[in-house]
Amino acid sequence: MVKRVSDNSERRLKGLARRHGTPLVAISRSGLMRQLERFHQALLRVEPFYAVKANAHPDVLKTFVAAGACFDVASVAEARAVLAAGAKPARCIFANTIKPVAAIAEARKLGVDLMTFDSEYELDKIADRAPGSRVIVRIKVPNVGSIVELSLKFGTEPADALALLIKAHKMGLVPAGVSFHVGSQCTRIENYLQALEMAAIIIRDSRLKQLPLEILDIGGGFPIRHFDDEEDPFDGAAQTIAQEIDRLFDANVRVIAEPGRFLVGPAATLILRVIGKAIRENKHWYYLDDGVYGALSGQIFDHAKYQFKVTRKGRRQLSTLAGPTCDSLDIVATGEDLPELELGDIVYVENIGAYSVATATCFNGVPPAKVVMVP
Ligand SMILES: Cc1ncc(COP(=O)(O)O)c(C=O)c1O
Known part of the structure; x- marks a missing residue:
């Protein structure tokens, strides 16, 4: 399920992404x-x-x-x-x-x-x-x-x-x-x-x-x-x-x-960006800069389900989110209700401090997300 964020946290997340790059895990x-x-x-x-x-x-x-x-x-x-x-x-x-x-x-x-x-x-x-x-x-x-x-x-x-x-x-x-x-x-x-x-x-x-x-x-x-x-x-x-x-x-x-x-x-938020986009079988696919081999590895090892949120507004349609590696296992969500996203847009996940970066790999040469501490 995808929800839009309040303007304040939207600005904060965008600021963190600009300052540190993505994928980024911000631990409070x-x-x-x-x-x-x-x-x-x-x-x-x-x-x-x-x-x-x-x-x-x-x-x-x-x-x-x-x-x-x-x-x-x-x-x-x-x-x-x-x-x-x-x-x-x-x-x-x-x-x-x-x-x-x-x-x-x-x-x-x-x-x-x-x-x-x-x-x-x-x-x-x-x-x-x-x-x-x-x-x-x-x-x-x-x-x-x-x-x-x-x-x-x-x-x-x-x-x-x-x-x-x-x-x-x-x-x-x-x-x-x-x-x-x-x-x-x-x-x-x-x-x-x-x-x-x-x-x-x-x-x-x-x-x-x-x-x-x-x-x-x-x-x-x-x-x-x-x-x-x-x-x-x-x-x-x-x-x-x-x-x-x-x-x-x-x-x-x-x-x-x-x-x-x-x-x-509950203390950490993962901030991702859209790095690729395609339409497959009449559905939007958005490729993110991290996936199940990285900070979303909890979807595999921890059997976790996450709430993906976006900062963009607009009419929603059923979309798929995928990670950056060449493996089809690296599809992180298939039924997300999302506005049309553009390259560079932010997608983020809260409550992801446990069993996420802890089980991340470098598969495909994709480095693990950067971790920063925030107040
Ligand atoms: C021995 C032991 N103690 C504590 C924990 C932490 O469990 P949780 O994260 O569910 O609190 C685990 C999790 O695998 C465990 O194996």
């Missing part, structure tokens, strides 16, 4: 801070560990470091990036349940000693390369209806979690907690509710076994709005999650989360 610092603040306000008891994979731009990391956030890193490269941005290793969790042995050793050398796991094999690796680490068991939970499914590949059966934690203890590791991920862009609150119940049972049982778990990690998945006519799905969901946390977990449990999309998604 105040937008990042607003999302972090919304998270804190809605989930008072939950400490956010920003999931760096969503967008690892150094200025995003620095903004969150300055705001006192913690970090979820999925690799040594991400750990180095957050430490370079000024974070302390004690504020990081290595939240990838399957890690190369060298990465485990290196993370430990960097001072990151809190890690997730979901199998005995991983415990062997951690005990060998990072003895004494604090470990969090990730359980498989329902991901029903979430846009990105994350429990197919990861998570032990909840019934096996306690046995794994006991094994960790026997191996000299510190059983620290239980984690889950309900799937990314999760709008089905039942996923969280069921996962919280499962985690509560594991924490209760760990106390019975004299191995009290200190941490509940509720993962990521917090949803954002992509289209102007949708209701924002976060606040209602967060209120219910907060209530359930209070009902199920006493104050001895430290609750953390790994939000990625929610903290960066």
